[in-house]
Amino acid sequence: MPVSLRQQLRQQRRQLDYLQQQHAARLLVRRLSRSLRWQRSRRIAFYLPVDGELDPRELLRLALQQGKYCYLPVLHPFHPDRMLFVRYQLTDRLHYNRWGIAEPVPSKARRILPRRLQLAFVPLTGFDRSGNRLGMGKGFYDRAFAFRIGNSRSPVLVGLAHNCQEVAGGLQAAAWDVKMDAICTPSEIIGRI
Numbered sequence: 001m002p003v004s005l006r007q008q009l010r011q012q013r014r015q016l017d018y019l020q021q022q023h024a025a026r027l028l029v030r031r032l033s034r035s036l037r038w039q040r041s042r043r044i045a046f047y048l049p050v051d052g053e054l055d056p057r058e059l060l061r062l063a064l065q066q067g068k069y070c071y072l073p074v075l076h077p078f079h080p081d082r083m084l085f086v087r088y089q090l091t092d093r094l095h096y097n098r099w100g101i102a103e104p105v106p107s108k109a110r111r112i113l114p115r116r117l118q119l120a121f122v123p124l125t126g127f128d129r130s131g132n133r134l135g136m137g138k139g140f141y142d143r144a145f146a147f148r149i150g151n152s153r154s155p156v157l158v159g160l161a162h163n164c165q166e167v168a169g170g171l172q173a174a175a176w177d178v179k180m181d182a183i184c185t186p187s188e189i190i191g192r193i
Contacts, residue, residue, distance in 0.1 A: 005167070006137060009126045012164040013052035024162060025055040027186040033062060037119060037156055037193040043112065045071045045085050045120035045155070048094075048102045053123045054160040054186075064090060071112055073140070074103045083140045085117065086110050114144050117155035119193075122180065124159045129190055131179040132171040133159050145178045158193055159183045 016024070032038050044063055049055045063070050069087060075097045076082040086103075087110040094102040104110075114120070122141055126134035135141055145157060159180040166185075173179070182191030 006125050006134060009134070009165050009167075010051060013054075013125075013162050016052060016162060016164070021052070021055060024186040025058050028054060028056065028160065028184060029058050029062060031186075031189060032059060032158075032184060032193075035189075035193050041068065041119040041156075043069045043071070043116060043118045043155075045073070045114075045117050046088075047073055047121065047123050049123065050099075050101050052162075054162055056121050056160055059121070060088075061090070069112075071117065072104055073144070074106045075099075075140075077106055081139070081143065083144055085112050085114060085144075087112065115147055115152065115154065120145070120155045120157050122157055122159050124161050124165065124180075124183075126165050126167045126171060127159055127161050127180070127183045127190075128167050128170040129183075130170065131159075131181065131183065131191055132173045132177065133180050133183075134167065134171055139176070142176050142178050146176065148178050149176070156181045156193055161185050163187055 046056050046060045060070055071085040072088045073083045074086045076084055086107055088104050092104045097103050124133045157180045163185045182189055182193040
């Protein structure tokens with residue numbers, strides 16, 4: 001995907017002001033917390049937003065209040081191109097990784113294999129209505145969920161995006177790109193969750 005498209009989409013989401021971001025986050029909670037998939041899922045992966053990404057922290061707090069097991073991505077300490085998912089609680093200390101993203105301290109005891117998750121919320125830079133996702137270009141999520149290419153149906157992958165991140169003409173997917181089961185924006189859910 002051309003770097004210019006990625007830059008353009010990142011710029012659009014960064015231009016959303018604080019009130020627009022907060023309103024989008026509230027709509028996200030309202031839309032997703034009513035879904036049957038949310039209600040049935042006990043092991044859910046989230047992310048902490050950067051660079052204007054749609055903010056799932058309110059949804060994360062709700063999940064913790066409801067007794068769900070919540071996980072955050074963590075860069076692998078020994079394999080720089082990989083990430084792990086580590087259980088998170090509100091009292092956990094966070095540190096910033098090499099990309100400036102907050103994450104919990106890696107812990108083997110609190111780690112979960114991605115295939116054991118039931119639901120995973122995935123950040124994105126751009127999306128299309130077929131479930132194709134344009135990430136930040138490093139491939140971390142595609143590698144973490146590569147087992148989904150083929151016939152695995154778990155976890156359910158839901159890309160979270162602002163409306164302005166939709167690529168109207170569609171995205172060209174590469175063989176290694178992992179499709180989202182659904183995309184949730186402040187105005188709609190595209191696909192099934």
